[in-house]
Amino acid sequence: MVEQRRHISRLTKDTMALVLAGGRGSRLFELTDWRAKPALYFGGKYRIIDFPLSNCINSGIRRVGVLTQYKSHSLVRHLQRGWSHFKRELGEGVEVLPASQRYSDSWYQGTADAIYQNLDIIRAEQPKYVMVLSGDHVYKMDYGLMLAEHVEKGAVMSVSCLEVPIAEAAKSYGVMGVDADNRVVNFVEKPEYPDPLPDNPELCLASMGNYIFDTDFLFDCLIKDARDPKSSHDFGHDIIPKIIQEHHVNAFAFRDPRTGGRAYWRDVGTLDSFWSANMELLYTVPELNLYDRDWPLWTYQEQLPPAKFVFEEQDRRGIALESMVSAGCIISGAEIRKSVLFNRVNVRSYSIMNESVILPDVTIGMHCKINKAIIDRGCQVPDGMHIGIDHDQDRANGFRVSSSGVVLVTRGMLGQEEGFF
Numbered sequence: 001m002v003e004q005r006r007h008i009s010r011l012t013k014d015t016m017a018l019v020l021a022g023g024r025g026s027r028l029f030e031l032t033d034w035r036a037k038p039a040l041y042f043g044g045k046y047r048i049i050d051f052p053l054s055n056c057i058n059s060g061i062r063r064v065g066v067l068t069q070y071k072s073h074s075l076v077r078h079l080q081r082g083w084s085h086f087k088r089e090l091g092e093g094v095e096v097l098p099a100s101q102r103y104s105d106s107w108y109q110g111t112a113d114a115i116y117q118n119l120d121i122i123r124a125e126q127p128k129y130v131m132v133l134s135g136d137h138v139y140k141m142d143y144g145l146m147l148a149e150h151v152e153k154g155a156v157m158s159v160s161c162l163e164v165p166i167a168e169a170a171k172s173y174g175v176m177g178v179d180a181d182n183r184v185v186n187f188v189e190k191p192e193y194p195d196p197l198p199d200n201p202e203l204c205l206a207s208m209g210n211y212i213f214d215t216d217f218l219f220d221c222l223i224k225d226a227r228d229p230k231s232s233h234d235f236g237h238d239i240i241p242k243i244i245q246e247h248h249v250n251a252f253a254f255r256d257p258r259t260g261g262r263a264y265w266r267d268v269g270t271l272d273s274f275w276s277a278n279m280e281l282l283y284t285v286p287e288l289n290l291y292d293r294d295w296p297l298w299t300y301q302e303q304l305p306p307a308k309f310v311f312e313e314q315d316r317r318g319i320a321l322e323s324m325v326s327a328g329c330i331i332s333g334a335e336i337r338k339s340v341l342f343n344r345v346n347v348r349s350y351s352i353m354n355e356s357v358i359l360p361d362v363t364i365g366m367h368c369k370i371n372k373a374i375i376d377r378g379c380q381v382p383d384g385m386h387i388g389i390d391h392d393q394d395r396a397n398g399f400r401v402s403s404s405g406v407v408l409v410t411r412g413m414l415g416q417e418e419g420f421f
């Protein structure tokens with residue numbers, strides 16, 4: 001076991017991680033009008049980008065580049081404040097790599113092109129392995145285990161995968177067809193009929209969008225792809241299908257290290273999935289343990305006073321039940337149930353909130369009723385407003401109502417000044 005840990009430690013030191021964080025997340029609608037999806041808030045105090053970055057640091061990978069593009073100001077500011085404390089002279093650091101037309105006149109055209117346009121930066125680092133990570137998923141994963149399997153299998157590329165039911169993967173995920181040794185023999189984006197696992201016809205391997213490459217092989221693939229005028233310059237659409245017949249591509253099955261079953265992983269790319277993933281954190285024993293000291297989640301955290309609950313009267317009591325309430329919040333004679341409140345949320349007297357996600361710097365006025373809602377950062381909800389109680393009225397107010405009844409409210413919808421956060 002000691003030798004295995006040393007083996008993995010050497011591998012992670014020889015690895016550079018590149019986090020793809022330029023996506024808009026269009027299915028989140030107005031929630032990403034002013035921020036890239038990886039900069040979106042999650043879990044009371046974090047941003048989505050904190051999860052892959054924390055995975056890198058906890059796995060021992062300390063050379064990280066974050067590739068940014070769409071409305072990146074809030075993301076870059078977060079990275080500068082929360083992730084700039086590493087020592088470059090020790091060979092570690094989290095660097096921002098914006099789209100800067102280094103190798104072409106275009107911005108990043110796809111996932112593969114984003115890496116291609118930073119080849120000179122990767123070459124200067126001289127890593128033996130390059131890990132390409134999606135920057136917009138929520139999960140905890142030890143990348144060292146995937147690296148070790150990549151080397152042991154003699155693969156030139158590895159793809160991290162989840163074992164998911166066939167019906168769930170159909171038309172939703174990129175699916176790997178594998179042999180008995182988990183070598184990839186087929187890859188199809190969002191197939192109607194996914195290839196099942198060799199030993200389980202009810203499950204298939206869905207790509208998580210995380211890859212490991214031998215560096216020289218990656219360079220060769222990207223240079224060839226950049227010269228192909230018919231390519232969309234995407235790993236899933238172009239790179240993987242072209243190489244699996246002639247090269248060893250390994251499918252790494254990401255499993256829960258405690259149970260061996262399906263690991264926690266969430267793509268919070270819709271309003272409903274974003275709301276649901278936050279609500280899951282309120283379970284007595286949630287699948288995603290934010291309190292795990294062995295796998296800490298890092299973020300930028302302002303120095304704020306503790307949350308405060310005031311007034312103890314019969315009809316004016318500041319309480320929060322089955323909820324997460326972050327620093328700087330004041331619950332002033334209001335009732336909060338099954339909700340996630342981020343920093344500096346102020347809920348005033350006689351208001352009632354249920355099953356809602358309230359982003360930072362929101363003020364909820366008096367006598368409000370809020371149910372199953374997402375309130376964007378900085379909103380000032382006026383006294384007496386009802387949200388999520390009557391969906392016809394919500395639509396008439398200009399709010400967005402999702403297919404499952406989650407109501408999104410932004411500053412623009414309230415007629416208030418918008419801007420980055």
